[in-house]
Amino acid sequence: MTDAQYLPDGLPEPRLAEPDLERPHWDAAREEKILVQRCGSCATWQWGPEWICHKCLSPDMRWAEVPPRGLIYSWERIWHPVHPALKGHTPYLAVLVELPDAGHVRLVGNLLGDPYQTVKIGSPVAAVFEHHRGAEEPYTLIQWRCLEDEQ
Template sequence: MERPYWEATLESRLVVQRCDTCGGWQWGPEWICHKCLSWDMKWKEVTPRGRIYSFERVWHPVHPALKGHTPFLAVLVELPDAGNVRMLGNLLGDPMQQVQIGSEVIAEYEHHNEAGSPYALVHWRVVRGD
């Protein structure tokens, strides 16, 4: 069900589900629309920019692969171009940086082409004003 999302990340694109019946956006991926219960879900490319809605500084690794990689910042990003759905990801940069709710962020893609099945992770970086 989420395969189109992962395929898009390999091309450094961000896609989110949208119902072709009612136009509602949703994240995470589902077979059925949360608003109208239609089965007519499609994947739509969206601008890979959003706003920080919430965040957490993570100090304890929840998986063995994260041992030695804490602290890190997990952010909940609201996507204006996708009906303000919210997507979770890592915030790049100094893990001790000050985080402002509402800050604009842009997606960056971490490609893992050497994996048996290549994949890319979506991370977020604060857009700094000039």
């Protein structure tokens, strides 16, 4: 969707802790899709990625595409830079987004737009895919924007 960056250059690039486990999610994000794990045995959704189901302990974990929309479950306005590259780039908004179409699992991301905007729990949001094609290992971040801003 965009190659513009929400936060400044100089932040560490994300690295996969367990590439064989996590790669499907990150590869899908580069294609502007959201994939979430779902158990092939009991159909339970889960996030973050795991080798076995949290509910039934089955190893039959699969990936399912879900709509790139959710609801703000929680949020925080960050005032203090947590990394030297963020000095002078605060405040910014981080949100925990619940995905109703994925068993209500929750993803974290930045809320785009005015960092002083009023944020309401339950507000609908849509994913914005922030591509970092020039990175050592190209990646895409999933950010969020309020849909209420479009009304």
